[in-house]
Amino acid sequence: MYSYMPMGSLSAHLHGNGAHGRLKLDWEQRTTIALTVAHGLAAIHSAGPRACHGNIKSSNILLTSDYEARLSEHGIYTLFNMSSFVDATRVSGYLDPEVVASTRVTRAADVYSFGILLIELLTAREPADDALCAKGLDLSRWAHSIAREDWMEKVFDAELVRQQGAPEQGMEQLLHLAMDCCDLRPTIYEVVSRIEQVRASESRA
Template sequence: MEEFKYEELVEATESFSPSRLVGKGSHGCVYKGVLGDDRVIAVKTLSLALRALHDNSKLHNETRILSSLADPDNSSSSLSDHVIKLLGTSQDPSHNEVLVIEFMPNGSLHDLLHPPANGAPPPTWPARLRIALQVARALQSLHGRKPFIVHRDIKSANILFDSEWNAKLADFGLAVMDSDDRLDSPAGTIGYLDPNYTCPSKLSRKNDVFSFGVVLLEIMSGRKAMDVSKQTASIVDWAISLLEGQRAMDICDPRISLPSAVPFRHMVHLAGRCVAADEGSRPSVSEIVMEMERVLPHHRVRVPAWLSPWRSLALLKRWRKHARRCNTSTLVKPGAQKGEIQGDMLSGKV
């Protein structure tokens, strides 16, 4: 892991200019930076609130967790392609931790699912399946290692997209390892937080499964996890009521069309199992990945008929190469240039 000079990061971010700010949360602020060798990076600094409290614990913890995932000396460490990569660290003049992570140019899943009025069209059904599977695989890599890691803050705002629209799980400030002392109070985001996680002893991988189930419902419905403008604010309460009333199709995002009701029902019922009140009824993440992969045969990638034969062949070759890398060949759209990938993904040409 590289140790960056703080002055180098100041220059890369134009002195942490507001114009370079790409993300902001309770734990930190993220800036886009361009290094002297033209590498584009993201620089995460302590939030103003935590800076005032002199609390560097969240960024320090994130460094610890991400470093352990990438540790080549740990045989159980296998960094998923769908977990954000830590490139290095630095310290500001007050000795606060500064993280340098890979830059994710295409925003978050929350932004994608909930664009402003007259914004970009919503992602298509195949694109949503692909995203859900990639997030599940990221979580599988955390839960499957020794010691396992519980993220504790799985939500759509913490799922980011790289230049190829691959989903990556980010923000490990609240994450804990199984080997850690279980002294931390329950933490997470309202709407995604497992209601059974009421004290430190209740921490388990099933807490993440619940949060993933909320994200899956959000992906399928296009509805926010918590929306006080709705009669039923909680997406979980709303969806469970529909599932119990045999109205699973009413969960479908009305902005998109489905190629088949079968895989959609399969996915929403899987989400329902993830958010079950009884922790014992929730599947493991490995089971979730297997269930999702069973849905894949229902979807075949089609090359749009309006493309010329030459361009169709070129895109298909690019798609096959990309699909082999992501291992999601039945969900991935034929690749194109960056702007075309974004436009096709959002416009339904999948």
């Protein structure tokens, strides 16, 4: 049971929900969401070496009226046979390839999923995008395939690019962080620090 989250899920904001079109999220709201998800994940990981969320995705990110994020479905994977859980979630686009191979959820796998979520937040592309899947790409490999000088035109959400107050440098820094999460798997504490650094540099500008 959860407190009522008046703004619904992050997925609904980014991709629309039923008859409702997608809702606009500005740069401040997106960075707030990224930071509060990272803080929530850090709190879970601090509970012990095996503590992890296991099912990070935008439909499990619920938003308060201040656009702070709340993680739902923490640990739900423990209710399933792991092979069944992996089979059910592999098509979502968030699942770490190492989990598919080992059928074991880890904190590093959470960081991978957070990286995919962060790319989704910056691009408004769904991780299981049909066009990307047809090319054998996930969000991380797709972002890597685009030259950096083309990111503003081809990668970032056009709605975000058009908004005032969305700094190009900050957007690029968060996209680099997202790709690092997928490739290098830093700790979630390092991720929190890097997001805070991006926000702090903007406040000094």
